Amino acid sequence: MSQTAASTRRRKRFKLPLWMYKLASPAYFDRLVGRIIPWLLIPGLVLLGIGLVWGLAFAPADYQQGDSFRIIYVHVPTAALSMGIYMAMAITAGIGLIWRIRLAALVSRNCAPIGAACTFLALATGALWGKPMWGTWWVWDARLTSELILLFLYLGYMALHEAFEDPEIGSRAAAILALVGVINIPIIHYSVEWWHTLHQGATIFKLDKPSIAPSMLWPLLVMLLAFALLSAANVLMRTRNNVLERRLQPDDDE
Amino acid sequence: MHFSNWQEFLAMGGYAPFVWSAFALTLIILGIVLVTPVLRRRQLLRQLQRLERLREQENTQ
Numbered sequence: 001m002s003q004t005a006a007s008t009r010r011r012k013r014f015k016l017p018l019w020m021y022k023l024a025s026p027a028y029f030d031r032l033v034g035r036i037i038p039w040l041l042i043p044g045l046v047l048l049g050i051g052l053v054w055g056l057a058f059a060p061a062d063y064q065q066g067d068s069f070r071i072i073y074v075h076v077p078t079a080a081l082s083m084g085i086y087m088a089m090a091i092t093a094g095i096g097l098i099w100r101i102r103l104a105a106l107v108s109r110n111c112a113p114i115g116a117a118c119t120f121l122a123l124a125t126g127a128l129w130g131k132p133m134w135g136t137w138w139v140w141d142a143r144l145t146s147e148l149i150l151l152f153l154y155l156g157y158m159a160l161h162e163a164f165e166d167p168e169i170g171s172r173a174a175a176i177l178a179l180v181g182v183i184n185i186p187i188i189h190y191s192v193e194w195w196h197t198l199h200q201g202a203t204i205f206k207l208d209k210p211s212i213a214p215s216m217l218w219p220l221l222v223m224l225l226a227f228a229l230l231s232a233a234n235v236l237m238r239t240r241n242n243v244l245e246r247r248l249q250p251d252d253d254e
Numbered sequence: 255m256h257f258s259n260w261q262e263f264l265a266m267g268g269y270a271p272f273v274w275s276a277f278a279l280t281l282i283i284l285g286i287v288l289v290t291p292v293l294r295r296r297q298l299l300r301q302l303q304r305l306e307r308l309r310e311q312e313n314t315q
Contacts, residue, residue: 052277056263056273056277057255057256057257057263058255058256059256061255061256061267065271066269067266067267067268067270068266068267068272069268070273071272071276071277071291072274073277074277074280075276075277075295078280080273092303108307109306113287114287117283117287119278119283120283121280121283121284124276124279125276125280128272128275128276128279129272129276131272132269132272140271192273227284230284230288233288234287234288234291237291237292237295238291238294240291240295241291241295241298242295244295244298244299244302245298247302248298248301248302248305
């Protein structure tokens, strides 16, 4: 008897909380997500509108960079989310890989398009900011190069899904790439401290008080929240579509 | 309001090409990524409707 108790205990220890298993039921997921999406999408769009007007027209100009600094309101949110979405993608990929929860693997896969878009935008808006301020669109310094590697990780992750005939194997291979690629995230974040770089140091995401005036910081936080809400809505909408796609394939074994 | 008129706002202190293309590019790409699943969902719902209609027809025959 003590043996059974021990084995149940052992089994229990490796289980995820119940709500995570409930989420794996497609019908439950569809209903829940259908209710959550408007609560992300609508505030996301409203905040995006507020943030754009605030950042472009109401925030004061920088005393050194003039109005070119306003690029911060698209550059920093996309850069921050390029890393945040990557972490969400890697964690859900890990859950899908270890506990074989297909829904987690799906969520992970659906993080990639918006994550890649944010990474591309961080690089592109950075170039558009770099040209007037540094005099160059691009330098091969640590921050820029590691962010470019992040874009390749996203693209590789998406390509691996398509690279195998069995989508299950593709999903697992991609998950391993996503997990290995996590090493790049602290490299991006600390690159401005570890190496000499043209890119400025952290002004917001650091332990001290942010070194940016509140009148400039507030619209930035609004934009960051807007991008985060819209990204989350996007991932859920894509995943909901996947659940619908499965209903169109009646021959599937699940 | 930081700017005193529309011309000043559009000029962005001389950085107009950089500022406006950064914002335009962001909105275009974000828009594409956000709209894609909405269109896909409509397409899927149409397909599902057609499938159900077909099944009903088979049942009545």
